[in-house]
Amino acid sequence: MRIITVLIFLAVAFSSKAQTIYDIIIRNGKIIDGSGNNWYYSDVAIQDGKIVSISRSINQPAKRIIDAKGLIIAPGFIDVHTHLEGDEDKDPEAKSFIYDGVTTCVTGNCGSSHVDIGKYLRWVDSLKTSINIATLVGHNDVREAAMGKANRDATPQEMEQMKLLVEKAMKDGAVGLSTGLIYTPGVYSKTPEITELAKVAAKFNGLYATHMRDEGDSIEGAVNEALTIGREAKIPVEISHYKISGQQNWGKSKITVPLIDAARKEGLEVTIDQYPYTASSTTIGQLIPDEILADGEDSVKARLQNPQTRKYVVNYMLERLKKRKLKHFAYVVVAYHSADTTYNGKSVEEINLMKGRKHKAKDEAETVIDIMVNGGASAVFHGMSEDDIKRIMKYPFNMFASDATIRVLGRGMPHPRGYGTNARILSKYVREEKWLRWKRLSAG
Numbered sequence: 001m002r003i004i005t006v007l008i009f010l011a012v013a014f015s016s017k018a019q020t021i022y023d024i025i026i027r028n029g030k031i032i033d034g035s036g037n038n039w040y041y042s043d044v045a046i047q048d049g050k051i052v053s054i055s056r057s058i059n060q061p062a063k064r065i066i067d068a069k070g071l072i073i074a075p076g077f078i079d080v081h082t083h084l085e086g087d088e089d090k091d092p093e094a095k096s097f098i099y100d101g102v103t104t105c106v107t108g109n110c111g112s113s114h115v116d117i118g119k120y121l122r123w124v125d126s127l128k129t130s131i132n133i134a135t136l137v138g139h140n141d142v143r144e145a146a147m148g149k150a151n152r153d154a155t156p157q158e159m160e161q162m163k164l165l166v167e168k169a170m171k172d173g174a175v176g177l178s179t180g181l182i183y184t185p186g187v188y189s190k191t192p193e194i195t196e197l198a199k200v201a202a203k204f205n206g207l208y209a210t211h212m213r214d215e216g217d218s219i220e221g222a223v224n225e226a227l228t229i230g231r232e233a234k235i236p237v238e239i240s241h242y243k244i245s246g247q248q249n250w251g252k253s254k255i256t257v258p259l260i261d262a263a264r265k266e267g268l269e270v271t272i273d274q275y276p277y278t279a280s281s282t283t284i285g286q287l288i289p290d291e292i293l294a295d296g297e298d299s300v301k302a303r304l305q306n307p308q309t310r311k312y313v314v315n316y317m318l319e320r321l322k323k324r325k326l327k328h329f330a331y332v333v334v335a336y337h338s339a340d341t342t343y344n345g346k347s348v349e350e351i352n353l354m355k356g357r358k359h360k361a362k363d364e365a366e367t368v369i370d371i372m373v374n375g376g377a378s379a380v381f382h383g384m385s386e387d388d389i390k391r392i393m394k395y396p397f398n399m400f401a402s403d404a405t406i407r408v409l410g411r412g413m414p415h416p417r418g419y420g421t422n423a424r425i426l427s428k429y430v431r432e433e434k435w436l437r438w439k440r441l442s443a444g
């Protein structure tokens, strides 16, 4: 069974003209409308970019007729977790999303967004992107605007400034506040700071979307922090890319999914999203201790060139590798390193050997530090289990989301989720493995 997504809103405006010639009629398809209804057979008529009629049999003429026999017709998908920042104008057609059925993206996730949301929304409007774009306001950028990348609590004045920035962003059209609590400078903030800012977003009916402080060893504490913020700020919580990271933590979804379920039973409005892959993707800097990453790029470079600090960082990385029960950094694959593109698509283990270094984790850690000193890299981390993914997938208040930007074909070796999130859900988990049912896809 294939699926057609209708690349327009489902806002149905019924036309009263008897002899309209429609632009398009899609005939004979099964409709799954995304509202939780069962599928049904119907024709769909489109005029001036809008659906104007959904009816069992539409007999009027049309300029174009699409026969959808044996196919499913669905409204364009909403991708609630994307990172478009910096790539919006690279391909305004956003083909990597459109071909995956996505017509609306929520960006500004993981604490990273524009701070002036009004200006941002006017700019994306002018690009005439084929996708609709909504944005969150990111805590990391708000914090950086108020106090740089300092590794400390905010002063009362800085707190006030952050609140004003969030308030302005919400008034300008942000849909909520996001955090990225593993990234600088958000990683240096404590729960009360976020709660205060979430209260501001709540005043404007926003939601709180979070890349939690931990997705592995301390994940239960991180989930509880997100729920506490929801409870205290009285704000709906959306936990981003729900996963279990690190080989030593596999199976923990048996604990973390019920945590969400219990919160909902308590009356908290909490949802999660997920991409259907066993590898994550982020900056390679995630292998480096948080305190080394403070105060901006120059400070980070200076620290990493100090032999004492290098030693400390290498030991930290080796310790964490051991925890994962791994001997090499083969699970980390460079997606894009601008200083040397021959690294793209190769694991840290391979890059280390390519540089003629010893086949030892210690040397691989040094290689990672060198990559950091030379501008860093985006990387794909193979660290999840299929069982956890499938368990999270079954949870009804989970949404599928790519966690991707607009991909430009042929650039780097990015994570496939930027092209294939929904295609993979529909082909692998619905059609082939029958792990999810079509109806389930429209029920959550």
Ligand SMILES: [Zn+2]
Pocket: 109, 110, 180, 211, 240, 241
């Ligand atoms: Zn994230």
